Amino acid sequence: MTRRTFGKLAGITATALLPWAQTTRAVAAGPPEVVETDTQVVVDNGLVRLTVDKSNGRTTSLVYDGVNMVGRGNYDMNTVREGGGLPLPPADNHLTVRVEQDFVDIAYHHSPSGDMPCWLVRHHVVRSGEAGIHLAYSYEHPAELHGFRTDQHRYVFYTAGGVFTHASVPDDADAVAWRAAAARMPTGAEISSAEMVMDATYDLEGTGSAYPRRYYTKYDWAVSMKDHSLHGLYGSGYGMWAALPNLEAFTGGPVRQDLILHQTGSTPVLLVEPQATHYGAPPVRVAAGQAWQKTYGPYFVYLNKGDDPRALRRDAARQARFETHAEFYDRLAIEGWTPTAERSRVRGTVRVPGVPVLDGAVVVLSDNDTPMQDSVLGHNYWADVEEGGRFTLDHVRPGTYRLTVYGGGLWGEYVIDDVKVGAGQEVTLGRMLWEPTSHGRTVFQLGTPTRDSGEFRHGREFRRYGLFESFHDDFPDGVTYTVGTSTPQDWNYLQYQRSYPVQAPEGTVLPEDAEGVRLFDFGTASSPVADGYERVAQNTLYAAGGGFGLDRAVDSRDRGSDGDLQRDFVVGSGYTFAVDLPDGVYEVTVLSGDDIAANNTQVSFGGGDPVALVSGRGEYAVHTAEVTVSGGRLDLLAGGDGRINAVEVLAADAALPVLGSLEVDGADLVPGFSTFRSDFAADLPWDQGSVTVRATGRGGAQVTIGGDVVPEAGLAVPLHAQRTVLEVVVTGGDGGAPTTPTTYRLHVTRQESPWRILFDLGRAPAPGAQATLTIALAAWAMGSALPVPPENSNLTVTVNGEPFVWTFGPEDAKGATYRSARGGRNYTREIAFDAALLKPTGNEITLQINDGVEHLWNEAAYDAIRLEIA
CATH class of the missing domain: 2.60.120.260 (Galactose-binding domain-like)
Structure with a gap:
């Protein structure tokens, strides 16, 4: 059968499918015990005790063998509206408790909202005789609601009590085996003390960690989904496992990879993440006018105990089989679940002319008329192509699919749309001829x-x-x-x-005996303070004669990266920072930004009009204003997001050999220019032979690079290496400025x-x-x-x-x-x-x-x- 004739569905046969063999199990007498209060629901089956917050449906504890394993269990998602908003039904967020013969289902119901215009139901299920909880959630988007986009949704279990110390994750196929040797995770304290070099990526050098790699990052512990079904944490004689009996709702098909667990600055987390855009996987998009329903799961979070991690994993692996839970999931009958009797088996044979063995080839059923790797709205199934080109796909829901065959070291893909699978059938696709792409x-x-x-x-x-x-x-x-x-x-x-990263070393330029300068580093009470700066913590309060402070306590954050000045900040809205100053004119500079979030902060000086400091995630806005102080005090009012990382105050008549500005043609400075920062970086194209630097000295001070004065139009400096460090020297100035020069460094790098x-x-x-x-x-x-x-x-x-x-x-x-x-x-x-x-x-x-x-x-x-x- 050729690709074209197969597209007409010739050769497909379907017969009634015999019921799947089920795993029998003894059922404990009676359902788990349920205790419900005004604030929580507690379910206890004698093996585990689950507590769920009634206000939001989150797990607040999961006790096994008398030990609490979970500090909190969050369901989180990144969802935004697409298109204009439409009227929503009345809000009706509530929790229900369903008690059956041998299980309890706690379901939290979310009403449609502006950013998530669909019904969402989240299930936590405890079954008699089982040491664990089943998780599932379902979306239903009525056609009359507006569209939305979801980049990520997942369960995150923050473990409790320092129980878990090791990760159990299989190595990638055809890759160097390393995970067993690195199974012991760094401690939360080691992560907290390490430098964050990128999102969730830490340099452990100098922390004393026994982790065998210099860097620890959650991305190193990601997995490819093709053969994945189980990952977990263990330690202190216990194991906690995410067992995935099916991946049919996981987006992106077998080629997708994603995060599964990692250590944080406080405690390890265990993830169940059916959908995310890590590694380029696509988002879920549902349009206005499009009716959509999809159920993710059930999945099983399993707990066991023992001192042998291999035995713990072997035990947990039994929970990651479809047949282990199929009969129970059929009885549970969560909305959107397809019973086993209505699922089908799909068989076929793939042949490639001149290739007797298709070693490494994979067959996939996924969203119809959609590239396999972009499949997100429906369900997908995959299997290896076996000897003789045969393949079998089990437990397939009824529907119309695209069939894709890829791999085997062959160019291109074999693609067929409109493959119809009925309910409870044995579907035989017949013989398919794959002719790999060739152009001579x-x-x-x-x-x-x-x-x-x-x-x-x-x-x-x-x-x-x-x-x-x-x-x-x-x-x-x-x-x-x-x-x-x-x-x-x-x-x-x-x-x-x-x-290489585009970054410059941390450092401060502040000439000795400098007068008329006040430098303030805002942040937490314990994070590092930039050299030469004074700390302003979230609770540093102003009092007359105290010098400086806030009019009230606010919040603070420390992101742990981007240097001492930028890593932390105070945050709030409508607060004032005050500093006692002699009356006069000052240049006041405010730095505002966040390593992990976009920022829109407004500041006003001495009651003037607000100025917006807007920056993207990982960026920092800098604004300098000339302010006249009268009454012996400068007031700076923060509004909007209210993030302030630093404030620099410089008397207008201060005679200092410092820069007033620094720019590089064709590149942004990293970080943005600040008068008292010593080092900056710039990133240039690989073939650029020189860099034009524009710089001015404050108060008429002279600026030179390599002995050449920097003119108003800028100075072109040759680049002879991929990485060049230019020294920008400032000397002299009006008003009898000190003659000792001040040196800045510009780290210029050219791309590969x-x-x-x-x-x-x-x-x-x-x-x-x-x-x-x-x-x-x-x-x-x-x-x-x-x-x-x-x-x-x-x-x-x-x-x-x-x-x-x-x-x-x-x-x-x-x-x-x-x-x-x-x-x-x-x-x-x-x-x-x-x-x-x-x-x-x-x-x-x-x-x-x-x-x-x-x-x-x-x-x-x-x-x-x-x-x-x-």
Whole structure:
């Protein structure tokens, strides 16, 4: 059967399916005990005792064997409205308790809201005779409500009491085994004392941690979903496991990867995360006018005890089988669950001409008319293609699906839409003929299309934050692959736009005996204070004659990253910061931002008009105003989000050899300019040979770089290395300023050079011949776990100098995470061109990330690259 004839559903047969064999189990007499108060519901089956808060449906404790295992259990989601709002039904959030013969179901019902215009029901189920709880939740979006988008929804269990010390997670297939040796997690105290170098990523150097890696990050502990069914925590003689009897509601299919557990600054967390946009997986989008219902789960959080972690895991693995819970889930009958008797088995055979064994091929049923990796609204099922090309998909819900076959080291995919699966049937799809994509004679092929870059250098150890630090040691002259002589080790598993963070060392410039300067570092009462600054904590209150402080206590946050000045801040609305100052004119600078959230803060000086300090996540707004102080006190009123990281006050007549401004043409300073910060960074394109610096000295002070005075138009400074440190020296000034110069440092880095492929043809192409360059990416990812700006990224491919631009939209990289050798979404592009562009010898293909883009940085993992001529 060919692909086209199969699309007409010829050869599909369906017969009644015999009932699935079920696992029998003894049922304890009577249901679990339920105690309900005004504030909580407690369910106790003699093995576990679950407490749920009635006001929000969250778990507040889970006691097993007399020990509390959970401090709190949150269901959280990132959901926003799309399109205009529509009238919502009356709010009716409430909790119900259903008691049956051998189980209790606590269900919390959420009414539609502005950002989540759908009904949501969250279930916590305790069954007699079981040491654990079943979790499920269901969405129902009526067509008459407005649309919404969800980037993530999940259960998060914050464990309690320091019970769990180790993680149990399987290693990635075809990767270096490392997780057993790193199973003991850093402690919460070690995480708290470590430097945060990226979102949830900590440098443990100097903390005394026994963790075998320098960096600890939750992203290293992510898994690919294809063969995943169980992960857990253990320690103190106990285990806590997320057992996933089915992944049918998990979005993104078998190629998706995501987070499952990690240590925090306080306690380990266990995740059940059916949907998220990590690693480039798509969001859930439901439009106005679209009726949609989907149930996620049930899943089982299982508790056991023992001293052998392998035995604990083997015991828990029995709970991750569909058959273990199928009969119970049928009786539980949560809305949206399809009973076992109505599920079908789908069989078929895939053949590829000339390929007797399809080793590594996978067959998938997913959302119809949708790429398999973008499947989010419906359900998906997958299985390995077995000997002889046969495959079997079990427990499939009735519906209409897309069938996809991928892998086996073959180019392209085999795709069929409109595959109809009825209820309770044995569906036979017959024999399918997969003809892999071909465009003529292969000139060269780099890598094998397996949807990962594991065969290249470091590809089998990709889950290790910090690999970018070794890139220039491995490839001091960049990556050049010569066809015929190079090996896969001459090609890195990941191409960086830059293999370094754009950051500058922490430091303060404050000349000795400086008068007329007051510097304030806002934040918590215990976080570090920037050198030369005075602490303003959330409870530093002003009193007449006390010098400075807040008019009332507010909140504070410490994000642990971005340096002493920016890492922390006070936060509130409508509070005032006051500082006693001699009457006069001052330059007052306010720094406002947050490493993990967008910011919209308003400040007003001495009763003046408010000024907006707006910044994105991980960015910091800086505003300087000239303020006249009378009455011996400066008042600064904070409104809006009310985040303040720092305030700098400088008398207008202070004679100091300091900078008044600093700019770099074509790049943003990191961090934003502040007069009293010593070091700044700038990121430039790989081929930029010089940098133009614009700088002014305060009060007429002279600014020089390398002995050359910086003119008003700026000074062009040559760059001779990828990383260059420029010293910006300020001397002199009006009013008898000190003659001792002040030195700032500008750390200028150039991005990585394009990667090169060199090859010969041996002879000129025939007249009229067509060439096709196929590039398969295992991942196209942002260079850090930060939100993606709303602009396009690109991979620019040049063939003997002729450019071909492959453009990616913001959604293509949104939520993606660095260093993935196999992303949650893969991309392939066929670039066709006249073969006359090629020469018998001396051909060159280059690949450059984000040519001409200033505000993005990406990484690309290449699955395979092939050049054909026909």
